[in-house]
Amino acid sequence: MAGNDSDTTARKRARTDEGPSGTTYTRGDLWYKDGNIILIAEDGVGFRVYRGILSQWSEIFRDMFTVPQPVDVEKWEGCAVVHLSDSSRSLARVLRILFADESSLVFHRRLPIETVAAMLQLGTKYQIHHLRQEAISRLVFYFPPRLEDFKNRHATDWVGSDSGNDDQFSPDGAISNITTCHVWTVIVLARALDLPALLPPAFYLAAQYDTLLVFEESSDEDGVDWTLSADDTRRVVVGQEQLRRRSTEFLVFLTDKPSPGCASRRGCMDVQHTILRTLVQEAYLDTAALLHARWIDEYPLCSACTDHFTSHYEQERMRTWSELAEYFVLKEVKWPATNSVEQTASRNTSSPLILPDTTVQSYSKTRLVMADHASSTNPRKRARVDVEKNGSPDVAYKRGDVWFDDGNIILVSMDGTGFRVYRGVLSKYSEVFRDMFIIPQPADAETWEGCSVVHLADTEKSLSRILPLLFNSDDILGLKRAFAFETVVAMLQLGSKYQIHHLRQDAVSRLTTYFPTRLGDFMNNTIKTSTEKTTEKPQDEEPVYHTDTITNMWVTDVFAVINLARAHDLPDLLPAAFYMAAQNQTTSIFSVHTDLDHTEWQLCPDDIERCIVAQDSLRGKSLKFILLLERPSPLCSDRQLCKKGLSDLRRRTLDYIIPYGGDTNVLQNSDWLSDMFCKNCDKHFVSHYNEERQKIWADLPKYFDLTVEKWPGPESDHEQNVS
Known part of the structure; x- marks a missing residue:
C-alpha cells in the first residue's frame, strides 16, 4: 500500500479528544490521515493505521476489534486508541512492512537484524504468521x-x-x-x-x-x-x-x-x-x-x-x-x-x-538486648524458664561441648546450642563482649539454670570450634598445631566479628602460608600435587594442600578463601587463591560447594568471571610456552636426543591437556623437564621456564583483574628457592 497519504511529521501534540487532560503523545512515522485506529507504543508514540489490514494479517487484532468497546473509549483526533506494550521502534519496523513496504518480504532483500527481531517477536505475539515465518527463515539462513x-x-x-x-x-x-x-x-x-x-x-x-x-x-x-x-x-x-x-x-x-x-x-x-x-x-x-x-x-x-x-x-x-x-x-x-x-x-x-543452586537461609527474628548478637531462629524455642522461678530448665536448648558448671554466662548459638563459660575470659580476649557485659541488663533478662543467656547469630559448629581455643588452652596457637580448615574459618570470622585479635591473626597467618605473595613460598607450601602430573584434574576425593598448618583443606575450599578474603579485607590472599580456583573445572567454578560444617560457598558473578577469563589466559600461556620450544639450545651436546625430547614433550603435553583444552597450572615446578635433554639444554629450558613463571607470578593480579598494593615483582632463582 502506498504511503503518500501518511503524515510523517513526528511532532509532539496534546491529545484533543476525551481522555486524561494534559496527556501528550508523539506521532510516529506511519500516520494515515484517514486511518481508523491508533496504536500507541509503550513510550507514547502513536501510529494511525487501518483496522481492516491489521485484522487481515493478525488473529489477535481481528479478535480484539470484534469486542464491543465502551462509548467513552479513549480517542485521539476522533480516532479510537489501542495501547500496546511494545516499543515504538519495534512497532514502526513491523507496521512499515505491513502498510508501506511489503516488498521487504522478498527474501533476497536484506533486512536489519532489529527488523527481523521485531518481525519474530510481534509476529509471534499478534499471530502475524507470515512475519514470524519470514523472520525464522532469515535466522535459519545464518x-x-x-x-x-x-x-x-x-x-x-x-x-x-x-x-x-x-x-x-x-x-x-x-x-x-x-x-x-x-x-x-x-x-x-x-x-x-x-x-x-x-x-x-x-x-x-x-x-x-x-x-x-x-x-x-x-x-x-x-x-x-x-x-x-x-x-x-x-x-x-x-x-x-x-x-x-x-x-x-x-x-x-x-x-x-x-x-x-x-x-x-x-x-x-x-x-x-x-x-x-x-x-x-x-x-x-x-x-x-x-x-x-x-x-x-x-x-x-x-x-x-x-x-x-x-x-x-x-x-x-x-x-x-x-x-x-x-x-x-x-x-x-x-x-x-x-x-x-x-x-x-x-x-x-x-x-x-x-549444577547445584545456592540455598540461602534467612534469619530475621531478633531477640537480644544487643542487636548485633541477638538473633534466634530455633523453631523449637519455648518460653523462657528461669530455674529459680520454675525449678527446672525445661527449655528447647541443648548443652554444647564447652560447659563449665560454675560458668557465669551462657552463649546460645542460632541453632539453640548453649555454651556455659566465663564472662571474665570473654572480656579478656574480646572487646565486643567486654563492652556488652558493661551494659546493664533488665531484671527479667533470660536465664538458664540461674545463669544469664546471650543469643548469638553464629552456628553451633563455629562456636564449638573457637571456644575450646579460648577456654581450654592457648598454647596450640601460633602455628604450633595444625587445625581443620573449618576451624580456621571460624577463627577468622568470629575473631573479626568479636575483635578477638589473636584468633584472627592466627587464622590469617595460616591462610597466608598457603596463599602467599612470593612464588617460592607458594610452590613450597601450596600445591601438593604440583609435581604429580596426571591425566586427571584434582577433584574432591582427597585434600591437595600440605597439612602443616591446616588439615582437610580441599581444592574447592579455595572458593571459601576468596569469599573470606573479600569479607575480611585480606586482599593479599586473593591472587594466589584465584590462581588455585582457576585450577578447577569450569562447572566447579560456577557451582556451590559445601564444607565439612555444611556451610555453602559460591563465588559472586564478578569473581566467577575473573576465574573463567583468567583460565583462558593461563591455558594460552602454558600451551604457547611448551609448543614454541622449537630447537635445542646453542650449547646442545646431543641434538638427536634433545630434538626427540622436544617432540616427545609437545606430544605428551597435548595428550595431557586434551581433556581440558589447555593446562591452567602454569606455575608448576620444572621437574617435568627432567631426563629429556642433555645437561646444557636442560639448564637452558629450566632457566627459560623459571623466567616465564616469574613473569606470570608478577602479573598474577592482572590476570584476575585484582588490585593488590605492593605485589612483589619477579624474584631471582635464589630468592625463589624452588625447583
Whole structure:
C-alpha cells in the first residue's frame, strides 16, 4: 500500500479528544490521515493505521476489534486508541512492512537484524504468521542445521572475535547488519519464542567471543540490551572448554607422523611443526574447531599428506557439529536437526545445567538486648524458664561441648546450642563482649539454670570450634598445631566479628602460608600435587594442600578463601587463591560447594568471571610456552636426543591437556623437564621456564583483574628457592 497519504511529521501534540487532560503523545512515522485506529507504543508514540489490514494479517487484532468497546473509549483526533506494550521502534519496523513496504518480504532483500527481531517477536505475539515465518527463515539462513550451510554463511577465519569487528557474517544473505554481537539476540529470542533448533549454531558462534565478552550485555541499534541468562552464560563457557578440547585433539593428530604415502617425510614433518606453531600463535585453540581448513592449502605439504590431513579434519568437523548440543548442555534440542526449525520447536526450552543452586537461609527474628548478637531462629524455642522461678530448665536448648558448671554466662548459638563459660575470659580476649557485659541488663533478662543467656547469630559448629581455643588452652596457637580448615574459618570470622585479635591473626597467618605473595613460598607450601602430573584434574576425593598448618583443606575450599578474603579485607590472599580456583573445572567454578560444617560457598558473578577469563589466559600461556620450544639450545651436546625430547614433550603435553583444552597450572615446578635433554639444554629450558613463571607470578593480579598494593615483582632463582 502506498504511503503518500501518511503524515510523517513526528511532532509532539496534546491529545484533543476525551481522555486524561494534559496527556501528550508523539506521532510516529506511519500516520494515515484517514486511518481508523491508533496504536500507541509503550513510550507514547502513536501510529494511525487501518483496522481492516491489521485484522487481515493478525488473529489477535481481528479478535480484539470484534469486542464491543465502551462509548467513552479513549480517542485521539476522533480516532479510537489501542495501547500496546511494545516499543515504538519495534512497532514502526513491523507496521512499515505491513502498510508501506511489503516488498521487504522478498527474501533476497536484506533486512536489519532489529527488523527481523521485531518481525519474530510481534509476529509471534499478534499471530502475524507470515512475519514470524519470514523472520525464522532469515535466522535459519545464518544459524542453519546443516554444517555445509553453516560453513558457507560464515567467515572462514573467525577466531576470538571482539565487539569491534563489525561484520563476521556472509555479505550475501537475508539480514543486512547481523554481526557477532547479535548472537546474544538470537539466543534470547530462540529461548523466548520456542525455536530451540537455532541454539546449537548460535551457541557455537557465541563461544567464538573472547570469554570476557560472554559475561557482558550487547546493545542493538534500537538501544535494546540483550544479555544471556546465568545458565546460558555457563553453557557458553562450558562449550568453549569442549571446543578447545576438540581443537587440541586435532593438534595431537598434527604431531603424528606424515601419511603412509608421503613423498617427502622430512619436509612434511617440518611443515607440520610450522602449522602447529602458527595455529598456537593465532590462538587457534580457543574455540574455532569448525572453521575451514584453508591453512592446509597455504603450506607446502605433499599431496598425500594434504589429502590425509584434510580428510581427518573434515571428519573431526562433522563429529564436532553432530555433538554441538551436547557441548552446550542443550538437552531440549533434537540435534542434528532433521526438520524445519518450526517443526523441531520444543515446549520445554529451559533445561538447566546440572549444577547445584545456592540455598540461602534467612534469619530475621531478633531477640537480644544487643542487636548485633541477638538473633534466634530455633523453631523449637519455648518460653523462657528461669530455674529459680520454675525449678527446672525445661527449655528447647541443648548443652554444647564447652560447659563449665560454675560458668557465669551462657552463649546460645542460632541453632539453640548453649555454651556455659566465663564472662571474665570473654572480656579478656574480646572487646565486643567486654563492652556488652558493661551494659546493664533488665531484671527479667533470660536465664538458664540461674545463669544469664546471650543469643548469638553464629552456628553451633563455629562456636564449638573457637571456644575450646579460648577456654581450654592457648598454647596450640601460633602455628604450633595444625587445625581443620573449618576451624580456621571460624577463627577468622568470629575473631573479626568479636575483635578477638589473636584468633584472627592466627587464622590469617595460616591462610597466608598457603596463599602467599612470593612464588617460592607458594610452590613450597601450596600445591601438593604440583609435581604429580596426571591425566586427571584434582577433584574432591582427597585434600591437595600440605597439612602443616591446616588439615582437610580441599581444592574447592579455595572458593571459601576468596569469599573470606573479600569479607575480611585480606586482599593479599586473593591472587594466589584465584590462581588455585582457576585450577578447577569450569562447572566447579560456577557451582556451590559445601564444607565439612555444611556451610555453602559460591563465588559472586564478578569473581566467577575473573576465574573463567583468567583460565583462558593461563591455558594460552602454558600451551604457547611448551609448543614454541622449537630447537635445542646453542650449547646442545646431543641434538638427536634433545630434538626427540622436544617432540616427545609437545606430544605428551597435548595428550595431557586434551581433556581440558589447555593446562591452567602454569606455575608448576620444572621437574617435568627432567631426563629429556642433555645437561646444557636442560639448564637452558629450566632457566627459560623459571623466567616465564616469574613473569606470570608478577602479573598474577592482572590476570584476575585484582588490585593488590605492593605485589612483589619477579624474584631471582635464589630468592625463589624452588625447583
